[in-house]
Amino acid sequence: MNILDKIVFDKRKEVDLKKLIIPTSQLEASALFERPTVSLAKALANSSTGIIAEHKRRSPSKSVINQNLNVQDVAVGYENAGVCGMSVLTDGKYFGGSMDDLLLARAAVSMPLLRKEFIIDEYQILEAKAYGSDVILLIAAILSREEIKIYSEFAKKLNLNVLLEVHNEEELQKSIMPSLDMLGVNNRNLKTFEVSLEISKILSTLIPDEFVKVSESGISSVEAINDLKNYGYKGFLIGENFMKTDNPGKSAQQFIKALGA
Numbered sequence: 001m002n003i004l005d006k007i008v009f010d011k012r013k014e015v016d017l018k019k020l021i022i023p024t025s026q027l028e029a030s031a032l033f034e035r036p037t038v039s040l041a042k043a044l045a046n047s048s049t050g051i052i053a054e055h056k057r058r059s060p061s062k063s064v065i066n067q068n069l070n071v072q073d074v075a076v077g078y079e080n081a082g083v084c085g086m087s088v089l090t091d092g093k094y095f096g097g098s099m100d101d102l103l104l105a106r107a108a109v110s111m112p113l114l115r116k117e118f119i120i121d122e123y124q125i126l127e128a129k130a131y132g133s134d135v136i137l138l139i140a141a142i143l144s145r146e147e148i149k150i151y152s153e154f155a156k157k158l159n160l161n162v163l164l165e166v167h168n169e170e171e172l173q174k175s176i177m178p179s180l181d182m183l184g185v186n187n188r189n190l191k192t193f194e195v196s197l198e199i200s201k202i203l204s205t206l207i208p209d210e211f212v213k214v215s216e217s218g219i220s221s222v223e224a225i226n227d228l229k230n231y232g233y234k235g236f237l238i239g240e241n242f243m244k245t246d247n248p249g250k251s252a253q254q255f256i257k258a259l260g261a
């Protein structure tokens with residue numbers, strides 16, 4: 001099994017267990033379920049910087065990145081830095097995240113929040129909404145076209161934005177459909193961890209204009225962003241580059257200042 005297979009294997013067990021503990025009726029009754037959501041796609045389309053900053057304690061590829069930070073401090077720092085939105089990893093086993101991270105971030109900021117998760121069940125989309133998320137991530141490598149359609153249409157009914165993530169042409173071709181808001185190209189191969197920004201450049205011409213284009217992973221320089229902008233990218237998801245520092249908000253602020261957009 002590669003790492004993605006392992007994550008999905010564990011995720012199925014986790015979701016089955018959660019369903020027994022918190023029924024969907026309880027998720028739907030949560031106060032945040034009625035909260036009007038904020039569009040990340042619109043924020044990116046109207047931005048000249050396009051940064052989506054991530055909260056990421058550890059990862060399968062890098063092990064520990066930073067376990068010493070308070071998620072609310074990180075969220076407020078990112079918002080004050082002027083990022084367009086924040087990605088909150090909620091997977092516990094492989095990334096050290098939690099649903100509480102999402103809830104705490106939601107309580108601290110008003111910018112769009114992306115639940116960064118391995119979604120394989122509608123239950124997780126209800127959970128995302130109940131815990132204050134504005135956006136869900138769907139990963140083409142772990143979903144069929146039919147599942148992408150069902151989950152993205154379900155998310156749209158809940159007024160959530162959908163970011164669909166691909167890593168190669170085959171994943172992109174099978175995924176294009178009107179119920180997506182943003183198409184993200186992950187520069188990291190989630191099976192081998194190899195990172196190349198060239199993937200974003202190669203796939204850029206195949207992404208229809210109606211979708212906001214997002215480049216994800218391995219981005220650590222202003223030069224890389226300025227280069228990717230030439231390929232039509234409006235969003236840039238950055239995790240480790242900010243999270244490896246003592247003050248991710250300040251790092252994001254300096255990065256955005258250097259972008260000078």
Ligand SMILES: O=C(O)c1ccccc1NCC(=O)[C@H](O)[C@H](O)COP(=O)(O)O
Nearest residue numbers: 059060061190216217218219238239240
């Ligand atoms: O980051 C990993 O090692 C990883 C491994 C397996 C599945 C997903 C993984 N990462 C999720 C992400 O897509 C990134 O956290 C995100 O794009 C930010 O990447 P980076 O700026 O390189 O931290």
